[in-house]
Amino acid sequence: MGSKWRKAKLALSKNLCVYVPRTREDSPPPGQSTERLSDVALLSPGNWDMATSQPMTPTPSSHGLRLSRSSSRSSKQTCSICLTKMKEGGGHAIFTAECSHSFHFQCIASNVKHGNQICPVCRAKWKEVPMQGPILDPLPGRTSINPAGWPQNDALMTVVRRLPPPRRDFNRRHIVPLLQTPEPSVFNDDESLDHQAAVAEKISFSDNVTDDSSFRTIEIKTYPEVSAVSRTKSYDNFTVLVHLKAGAIVRGPNLTRSHASLSHPSQTPRAPVDLVTVLDISGSMAGTKLALLKRAMGFVIQNLGSNDRLSVIAFSSTARRLFALRRMSDVGRQQALQAVNSLVASGGTNIAEGLKKGAKVMEERREKNPVASIILLSDGQDTYTVNGIGGNLPQPNYKLLLPLSIHNGDSTGFQIPVHAFGFGADHDSSSMHSISEISGGTFSFIETETVIQDAFAQCIGGLLSVVVQELQVGVECMHPSLLLGSVKAGSYPSRVIDNGRAGFIDVGDLYAEEERDFLVSINVPVESSRSETPLLKVRCVYKDPLTKEMETMESDVLRIERPELAGKEVVSIEVDRQCNRLQAAEAMAQARATAEQGDLATAVSILENFRLALSSTVSAKSHDRLCIALDAELKEIQERMASRHVYEVSGRAYILSGLSSHSWQRATARGDSTDGSSLVQSYQTPLMTEMLHQSQASLLSCPSTQRLIQPLWLLNSQLSPR
Incomplete structure (x- = not known):
C-alpha cells in the first residue's frame, strides 16, 4: 500500500506541477546517498539530454503550494492577473495559494513584491506568499526557487550536477546567500591564477612545436x-x-582535429582568458529573453577551461558585480551558474554603469590572464548617460558610455575590446556599434532571442583560440x-x-x-x-x-x-576579390549615411549600382565565393530598406553589424542567423564553426527548447521583410 501511495504522489507531482512533501516512505534505500541536488545547475548545458521532457514547477516555499483537486480543472483555469490560460508545460510555473486559487508564478510574485498579500480573487489574506530572490542551496528535504520562473525539471535548462557543500552560518542555522555579500569598493579580489598549469601548458606547447617542424x-x-x-x-x-x-x-602529437574538438577546452594548450560579461536585465528582458540569455551563459560557462576566469556584471537602472573574477574550475562553474540563474529582470537600462563596473573588474584585478575581453548584451537604449539623465545631447556622444581605460589606444594597441550584442528591435544599434568600434571589438545584431546562444558560441570560439x-x-x-x-x-x-x-x-x-x-x-x-x-x-x-x-x-x-x-x-583574382570587399563596405557606409538622412530610395540605388559593378569584375565572373556572398549581403540590405519602419527595426542594425565585420575582418552574428548565405562564413574560423555547431546541436537535442522557440521562428518568418 505504501509503495502505491508513493507512486501516486510522484505521478500527481509531475502532472500537476506541484511540490509533494516527503514522507518516511520516500527515504532512499540503505547505502544510497541522501544528498539533494540543487536547482542552481539548471543552466548547465553539459547534460541537457538527461533532462526530462515533462516540466515541473518550482515552489516558492515548502508549504506554499497545494495539490489541485482536478488536473483538468487546473489546466483550464485563467490567471486572474494577466487573464491568460494556465496550462501545464506551457513554460510558466503555477502558484496555488492556501485559498486554492491559482496564478502564474511570475504574475503573483510581481504582485506580492509591491506589498500585496491578499488574494486578488477572494480577498483572503495569505500567511505564505511567493517570493523571487537569489537561488540558495536548499536544506535537505526542501525545494529551491527558480527566480526566472522556469519549470524545475524543464529540459530547457536542467542538468543534474552535484554542488559543493553550501556555506553555513552555524550561529544562525541557515545558509548564507552567496549573492547577498556586500560589494567591495576595490575589485582586487580576483581568484589567483594557476601558475603551475600555465607552466605545464608552456612545456606542452614547446614540445608540440618541436615535434612539428612545419x-x-x-x-x-x-x-x-x-x-x-x-x-x-x-x-x-x-x-x-x-x-x-x-x-x-597546436594539438598534441597523437590528437587529430576531430578528436581535439571533442575534448574540454582546457585540454588543448592555448592562452587562458579573463572574460567579463555585462548583461542587461532591465524590465524588457523579462520572460523568454532572460531565460534564453541564462541558457546562453550556461553554455559559455561550461565551455570555459579551468584556467579561464569569468566575472558577471548585471545592469538595469544600476549595475552590480555578481561575483569576483574567478577560475572556471568545477566549483567556479557551479557558483557562476548559481549567480546567473538568480537574475531577475526589472528596472531601466544604464549601459554606461554596466561598462564602468566591467572595466573596474579588469582594471583592478591583481593578476592577468594573457587574453582579456568584455561581452556586452543589451536589448534597449541607454536612458541615463546618452539620451537621459546625464545627457539629452542633440547628437549623442557615445564615447560617454565607455570608460577611458577600455578605449582603443591610438598607438599602443588595443586595451580591452568590448564585443557588443544588440538584441531585438528596440536596442540602440548606433551606440552598440560605437562601443565596439571605439574599444576594438565587434558588434553583432541578434534579431531574435533564438540565436543568443549561437552568437555567444561563435564569439567565445574565437576568444578561446588566440x-x-x-x-x-x-x-x-x-x-x-x-x-x-x-x-x-x-x-x-x-x-x-x-x-x-x-x-x-x-x-x-x-x-x-x-x-x-x-x-x-x-x-x-x-x-x-x-x-x-x-x-x-x-x-x-x-x-x-x-x-x-x-x-x-x-x-x-x-x-x-x-x-x-x-x-x-x-589581373590577380586575389587582389580583385579584396578590392570588391572594401568597395562593398564603402557602398554600405554610403547607403547607411543616406538612409539616416531619410532618403531610402537613393540608399537602395547606391547598393543596386554597386551590385551591377560587382557583377562585371574578374572575380565575380569567375564565380568567386566571396563575391557571391557580397552580392547576397547587399541584396539583404536593400530589402531591409523597404520602408522607414523596416529600416528602423532591423535595417540599421544589420548594416552596422556588417560594417563591423568588414572593418575588423572578423565574424559577427547578423539578423536571425550566425551562418547561411551572408558574409559571416567568410570570416568564421574553424574553431568558431566548431563551437557554433556544438551550440546548435545542444539546442536541437532539447525537445523543450524546440517547443519554446518554434513559435518564435514562425512569428519571425511572418514579420520578415523578405
Missing part, C-alpha cells in the same frame, strides 16, 4: 595586382595585397624609386612613415587560423634595363600569448616581371 604562427603572402608590367609602362596606384593567416591551435597578440605589420619598399601611397586596413590603425618608404598596421590579436587582408598602394616606375622590379617586403612582429616572447617573421621580397614587349595583363 609549425608557423603566421603565414605571410603577397599578391601584385598583375604579375608582369612592361618596362616602358609605369603605374601611379599599383595595388599589392598583403595576406596574413594565423597558425592553428594564438597571436600585439601584432604589428610593417611594409617596406625595396626599390629606391618606390613610395607607399595608401594603406587600406579598415578599422585597424595604420600609418605611412619615412617619407612614404614604409608603413605600419596595428592588428592586435589573431584567433587560430584567422585571416587578414590589407591593400597597399604604391607607384611602379619605368624600368630601363632590369627584367624584374623588387616591390615590397612584409615583416610581422607579435607576442606569443603562451610564452610571452616577442617573435618576428618576414616574407620574401615581392617582385614583378618587366618584359620588353607588353603582353596581356592578367
Whole structure:
C-alpha cells in the first residue's frame, strides 16, 4: 500500500506541477546517498539530454503550494492577473495559494513584491506568499526557487550536477546567500591564477612545436595586382595585397582535429582568458529573453577551461558585480551558474554603469590572464548617460558610455575590446556599434532571442583560440624609386612613415587560423634595363600569448616581371576579390549615411549600382565565393530598406553589424542567423564553426527548447521583410 501511495504522489507531482512533501516512505534505500541536488545547475548545458521532457514547477516555499483537486480543472483555469490560460508545460510555473486559487508564478510574485498579500480573487489574506530572490542551496528535504520562473525539471535548462557543500552560518542555522555579500569598493579580489598549469601548458606547447617542424604562427603572402608590367609602362596606384593567416591551435602529437574538438577546452594548450560579461536585465528582458540569455551563459560557462576566469556584471537602472573574477574550475562553474540563474529582470537600462563596473573588474584585478575581453548584451537604449539623465545631447556622444581605460589606444594597441550584442528591435544599434568600434571589438545584431546562444558560441570560439597578440605589420619598399601611397586596413590603425618608404598596421590579436587582408598602394616606375622590379617586403612582429616572447617573421621580397614587349595583363583574382570587399563596405557606409538622412530610395540605388559593378569584375565572373556572398549581403540590405519602419527595426542594425565585420575582418552574428548565405562564413574560423555547431546541436537535442522557440521562428518568418 505504501509503495502505491508513493507512486501516486510522484505521478500527481509531475502532472500537476506541484511540490509533494516527503514522507518516511520516500527515504532512499540503505547505502544510497541522501544528498539533494540543487536547482542552481539548471543552466548547465553539459547534460541537457538527461533532462526530462515533462516540466515541473518550482515552489516558492515548502508549504506554499497545494495539490489541485482536478488536473483538468487546473489546466483550464485563467490567471486572474494577466487573464491568460494556465496550462501545464506551457513554460510558466503555477502558484496555488492556501485559498486554492491559482496564478502564474511570475504574475503573483510581481504582485506580492509591491506589498500585496491578499488574494486578488477572494480577498483572503495569505500567511505564505511567493517570493523571487537569489537561488540558495536548499536544506535537505526542501525545494529551491527558480527566480526566472522556469519549470524545475524543464529540459530547457536542467542538468543534474552535484554542488559543493553550501556555506553555513552555524550561529544562525541557515545558509548564507552567496549573492547577498556586500560589494567591495576595490575589485582586487580576483581568484589567483594557476601558475603551475600555465607552466605545464608552456612545456606542452614547446614540445608540440618541436615535434612539428612545419609549425608557423603566421603565414605571410603577397599578391601584385598583375604579375608582369612592361618596362616602358609605369603605374601611379599599383595595388599589392598583403595576406596574413594565423597558425592553428597546436594539438598534441597523437590528437587529430576531430578528436581535439571533442575534448574540454582546457585540454588543448592555448592562452587562458579573463572574460567579463555585462548583461542587461532591465524590465524588457523579462520572460523568454532572460531565460534564453541564462541558457546562453550556461553554455559559455561550461565551455570555459579551468584556467579561464569569468566575472558577471548585471545592469538595469544600476549595475552590480555578481561575483569576483574567478577560475572556471568545477566549483567556479557551479557558483557562476548559481549567480546567473538568480537574475531577475526589472528596472531601466544604464549601459554606461554596466561598462564602468566591467572595466573596474579588469582594471583592478591583481593578476592577468594573457587574453582579456568584455561581452556586452543589451536589448534597449541607454536612458541615463546618452539620451537621459546625464545627457539629452542633440547628437549623442557615445564615447560617454565607455570608460577611458577600455578605449582603443591610438598607438599602443588595443586595451580591452568590448564585443557588443544588440538584441531585438528596440536596442540602440548606433551606440552598440560605437562601443565596439571605439574599444576594438565587434558588434553583432541578434534579431531574435533564438540565436543568443549561437552568437555567444561563435564569439567565445574565437576568444578561446588566440594564438597571436600585439601584432604589428610593417611594409617596406625595396626599390629606391618606390613610395607607399595608401594603406587600406579598415578599422585597424595604420600609418605611412619615412617619407612614404614604409608603413605600419596595428592588428592586435589573431584567433587560430584567422585571416587578414590589407591593400597597399604604391607607384611602379619605368624600368630601363632590369627584367624584374623588387616591390615590397612584409615583416610581422607579435607576442606569443603562451610564452610571452616577442617573435618576428618576414616574407620574401615581392617582385614583378618587366618584359620588353607588353603582353596581356592578367589581373590577380586575389587582389580583385579584396578590392570588391572594401568597395562593398564603402557602398554600405554610403547607403547607411543616406538612409539616416531619410532618403531610402537613393540608399537602395547606391547598393543596386554597386551590385551591377560587382557583377562585371574578374572575380565575380569567375564565380568567386566571396563575391557571391557580397552580392547576397547587399541584396539583404536593400530589402531591409523597404520602408522607414523596416529600416528602423532591423535595417540599421544589420548594416552596422556588417560594417563591423568588414572593418575588423572578423565574424559577427547578423539578423536571425550566425551562418547561411551572408558574409559571416567568410570570416568564421574553424574553431568558431566548431563551437557554433556544438551550440546548435545542444539546442536541437532539447525537445523543450524546440517547443519554446518554434513559435518564435514562425512569428519571425511572418514579420520578415523578405
